Amino acid sequence: MRCDSHLIPPQPPLPPAYNKPPDPRRHKPSAAPTTSSTMYALLPLLPFLLLVLYLLPRRPYLRGPPLLSVLLPGPVRTFHANPNRLTECLSAISRTHGEVFALWLGLSRVVFTTDPADMVHMSSDTRLFPRAPRMRAIFELAVPGGIFAMSHEQHRVVRAALHRNFNHSMLRGFHPAMKRAVDTLCEALRRAAAAGKPVDISTLLSSTTFMIILNVAFGGDFSPADCLKFAADIDILSEELMLEYVQYWVRAAFEWAGSRARLFACKKRIYAMCNQFVQRRLAETRADKEARAPDMLDTILSLDQVPEHELASLIVEFAIAGSYTTSQTMTWSLYETCCVPRAREAVHEELARKFGGKGADEMLSFEEVDTLEYVRNVWKESTRLHPISPLLERVVTEDVTLKGTGVRLPKGTILYGNIKRMQTHPGIWSKADEFRPERWGRRGIEAERVPFGAYAAFALGKIKCVGRFLADYEGPLIIAELHRRFKFQLACEKDEVVNRSNFVDLPRYLNKSTGQEEGIPMYVELR
Numbered sequence: 001m002r003c004d005s006h007l008i009p010p011q012p013p014l015p016p017a018y019n020k021p022p023d024p025r026r027h028k029p030s031a032a033p034t035t036s037s038t039m040y041a042l043l044p045l046l047p048f049l050l051l052v053l054y055l056l057p058r059r060p061y062l063r064g065p066p067l068l069s070v071l072l073p074g075p076v077r078t079f080h081a082n083p084n085r086l087t088e089c090l091s092a093i094s095r096t097h098g099e100v101f102a103l104w105l106g107l108s109r110v111v112f113t114t115d116p117a118d119m120v121h122m123s124s125d126t127r128l129f130p131r132a133p134r135m136r137a138i139f140e141l142a143v144p145g146g147i148f149a150m151s152h153e154q155h156r157v158v159r160a161a162l163h164r165n166f167n168h169s170m171l172r173g174f175h176p177a178m179k180r181a182v183d184t185l186c187e188a189l190r191r192a193a194a195a196g197k198p199v200d201i202s203t204l205l206s207s208t209t210f211m212i213i214l215n216v217a218f219g220g221d222f223s224p225a226d227c228l229k230f231a232a233d234i235d236i237l238s239e240e241l242m243l244e245y246v247q248y249w250v251r252a253a254f255e256w257a258g259s260r261a262r263l264f265a266c267k268k269r270i271y272a273m274c275n276q277f278v279q280r281r282l283a284e285t286r287a288d289k290e291a292r293a294p295d296m297l298d299t300i301l302s303l304d305q306v307p308e309h310e311l312a313s314l315i316v317e318f319a320i321a322g323s324y325t326t327s328q329t330m331t332w333s334l335y336e337t338c339c340v341p342r343a344r345e346a347v348h349e350e351l352a353r354k355f356g357g358k359g360a361d362e363m364l365s366f367e368e369v370d371t372l373e374y375v376r377n378v379w380k381e382s383t384r385l386h387p388i389s390p391l392l393e394r395v396v397t398e399d400v401t402l403k404g405t406g407v408r409l410p411k412g413t414i415l416y417g418n419i420k421r422m423q424t425h426p427g428i429w430s431k432a433d434e435f436r437p438e439r440w441g442r443r444g445i446e447a448e449r450v451p452f453g454a455y456a457a458f459a460l461g462k463i464k465c466v467g468r469f470l471a472d473y474e475g476p477l478i479i480a481e482l483h484r485r486f487k488f489q490l491a492c493e494k495d496e497v498v499n500r501s502n503f504v505d506l507p508r509y510l511n512k513s514t515g516q517e518e519g520i521p522m523y524v525e526l527r
């Protein structure tokens, strides 16, 4: 099967050496093989040829690195040797092979697209483009029965119920409880400022977002130390999920030898912790319930469509999806405002203009957070430049022609929407690699218009992020509170901070003296 001809770039002319007539001195006529000896020589290859003939018409013709590139130096080998460099390798491959390309992952040939209209198409129809079987299998292993592995119908009903409840008025109820998480974070930063030593900002922010999801969204009462313990387990789980993603069949084959022992041990600890607040919530009296604002746990526990033993999976999934995503985007935000003085000054200017008269220890109100414009743009720009979930993986359930690129994909093709490449594509965004929150402004010469679908950090359509309402509130609130109270400075070189794929993408400090990857070190000063 072929893609439309406009997708196949014109082939370069052959090098002159190939156009020359053959040199008769170098091409001695050899004895012609008989027809029957050629047939015998080809016989052992017959099954292979039949397989190729069977598979060929089913695969779309697309450019991309050949199967053997796994053995050759370059991005394909780099990524196979080191899966946590997946995103950067894919961007490199896309730069060479174009915006739609096919790549051998193991023995399957999968397709990547960077086209906004393709992204809209694959996000709009969950029946035609459901999550891919391997992704579902991995989630089924870690969080059986959860939202990532649900059937189409169950997912539709559950999503509708979540949508009805996860809204602005739930956020308003969260605001007072968020103060505790913000106070704890600021207290740790004050200590770091007094000590004058660099602090690992990634870990501190993780502890904060875990506190928010566990204590604010789920009504737990875990100490910062407990939240960090939980974060450490989620770290292990994410690492294990990434390994599952790359080595699924090998790990499945060697499960008897303990290939998944670490995954299962960590899963057990995480479930034990989540079950604690489920039990507490179930034991709550009516009066207790009326005395507090409704939260996400209430909504999850009220889902009739989810059997009781699967509710814990949903909670674990929310804890996973709702913590690192937000904390690591905040880390990127602070990193970028350290590196881009213009953005940092604009944040300070907005905060001084709007809340200059407010005491540093007085938290912004819910309404005040709503009025932030530039800080929100900083948050959105961080999600553009550093999408924490850089790929959308789907399977095609019927033969289909992608609406953007016109590529025809046969049933069964695994299709990836390459969000990271699309959101940093120089053909779509002006100064695509630069951190420029101004592009999101409603006015001003730097405000930018991009095609619908070009920004998909929270995905689009029916499987888009269900927690975006929380992330888009929590992110700007914490960025604003930190910039109101502290000055930050990177305690390493800008280019020592690298992106690492660990199921989600994370910023890591590559410590060249130890060879270790760590959280981002920053100096903190009181303002």
Ligand code: HEM
Residues within 6 Å of the ligand: 147, 148, 159, 317, 318, 321, 322, 323, 325, 326, 329, 383, 387, 388, 389, 391, 392, 393, 456, 457, 458, 459, 462, 463, 464, 465, 466, 467, 468, 470, 471
């Ligand atoms: C910066 C923060 C966040 C980003 C960039 C983000 C991004 C995404 C993306 C791209 C997806 C689609 C994944 C896919 O279909 O393969 C997704 C799904 C999801 N996200 Fe988020 N997310 C963020 C924060 C959150 C938070 C705070 C929560 C929970 C409180 C959350 C809960 C979920 C859930 C449950 C899904 C699965 C939705 C479904 O299948 O219906 N996310 N998120």
